[in-house]
Amino acid sequence: QQKVQQSPESLSVPEGGMASLNCTSSDRNFQYFWWYRQHSGEGPKALMSIFSDGDKKEGRFTAHLNKASLHVSLHIRDSQPSDSALYFCAASEQQGGRALIFGTGTTVSVSP
Amino acid sequence: EAAVTQSPRSKVAVTGGKVTLSCHQTNNHDYMYWYRQDTGHGLRLIHYSYVADSTEKGDIPDGYKASRPSQENFSLILELASLSQTAVYFCASSDRGNERLFFGHGTKLSVL
Numbered sequence: 306q307q308k309v310q311q312s313p314e315s316l317s318v319p320e321g322g323m324a325s326l327n328c329t330s331s332d333r334n335f336q337y338f339w340w341y342r343q344h345s346g347e348g349p350k351a352l353m354s355i356f357s358d359g360d361k362k363e364g365r366f367t368a369h370l371n372k373a374s375l376h377v378s379l380h381i382r383d384s385q386p387s388d389s390a391l392y393f394c395a396a397s398e399q400q401g402g403r404a405l406i407f408g409t410g411t412t413v414s415v416s417p
Numbered sequence: 418e419a420a421v422t423q424s425p426r427s428k429v430a431v432t433g434g435k436v437t438l439s440c441h442q443t444n445n446h447d448y449m450y451w452y453r454q455d456t457g458h459g460l461r462l463i464h465y466s467y468v469a470d471s472t473e474k475g476d477i478p479d480g481y482k483a484s485r486p487s488q489e490n491f492s493l494i495l496e497l498a499s500l501s502q503t504a505v506y507f508c509a510s511s512d513r514g515n516e517r518l519f520f521g522h523g524t525k526l527s528v529l
Contacts, residue, residue, distance in 0.1 A: 307459075339516055348421075348507055348520030349460070393459060397516050404450060404475060405516050409459035 308332045309396050309408035317414045318388075324381040326411045328394030329374070335396035335406060338370060338377045343391045343410075352379075352392075384415045420444065423508050423521035430528050436495040438524050440508030447513045449491040451475075451483060453504040454523070460507065466491055467513075498528045 311328050318324045328338065337356050341349040355361045355368040355377060362368075367380045381388055391412050395405040421442045430436045442449065450465040462475030464483035472483040480502060482494040495502055505525050509518040 311459075337516070341518075346522075348509070348522050349518075350520070351517045354516065395460075395516075404462055404465045404473075405518060406462065406476070407452070407460035409457060 307409060308335055308406050309394055311392075311394050311408035311411050313411060314409075315412040315414070317416065318381075318384045320384060320386060320415055320417050322384050322415075324384050324388070324413050324415070326379040326381075326392055326394075326413070328377045328379075328408055330396050331375075332396075333375065334398045336372055336375065337397045337399065338368075339395045339397075339405060340366075340368060340379050341393040341395060341407070343393065345390075349391075349393055381413070384413075386415050386417055389413060389415045421508055421510055421519050421521040423506075423524050425524060426522065427525040428527070430495075430498045430526065432498060432500060432528055434498050436498050436502075436526065436528075438493040438495075438506055438508075438526070440491045440493075440521060441489055442491075442508075442510040442519070443489065444510050444512075444519060445488070446510035446519070447488065448511045449485065450509045450511075450518065451481075451491070451493045452507045452509065453477070454507060455504050463493065463506075500528050502526065503528045 340352040343349040365382045394408040451463045452460040466485040484492045509520045
């Protein structure tokens with residue numbers, strides 16, 4: 306079983322709308338989360354990290370972590386066509402110094 | 418921005434042949450990683466390295482070897498390529514104690 310599971314598999318959002326992505330770790334050892342984004346033909350790029358309970362906001366992106374349930378979400382406000390990409394959730398066993406385990410990804414399509 | 422260069426960008430190999438994928442980083446990062454990407458599986462960790470001349474097994478190491486001869490270079494070796502190893506392979510690097518990975522553009526490997 307995947308240690309990091311994401312939903313939905315794909316998501317369509319109108320331009321200017323809100324996209325909401327979900328991620329859950331099935332292994333209680335993996336409590337430190339990152340979000341990565343991959344545009345077609347490129348390698349993934351880090352968006353943001355979240356290590357503490359609650360919300361973390363970076364521009365139009367807000368991540369929310371609930372450590373008790375090992376659930377993390379990513380919300381993209383005012384979605385733009387350039388946000389169309391594959392989004393990965395990734396988790397690690399400790400903060401700093403360990404390899405990341407990635408989920409299967411959510412494909413986001415933003416239509417003008 | 419940090420630079421990770423992979424070569425070749427694409428390769429066609431024959432079943433049973435030997436394949437070497439190369440990765441070079443100019444970020445002065447200590448940590449390097451090899452992931453493979455398949456539709457429906459996301460990114461899966463094959464091998465990683467925290468220091469030159471030492472490698473660690475990831476989640477799916479079977480059928481792969483890794484070599485880290487210097488801080489800058491990290492290779493992935495398929496001694497006997499198989500059809501199931503057809504995938505896109507990504508190399509990444511990160512600073513010590515930081516999970517912000519910098520990925521290369523990937524190598525598309527087709528085994529026929």
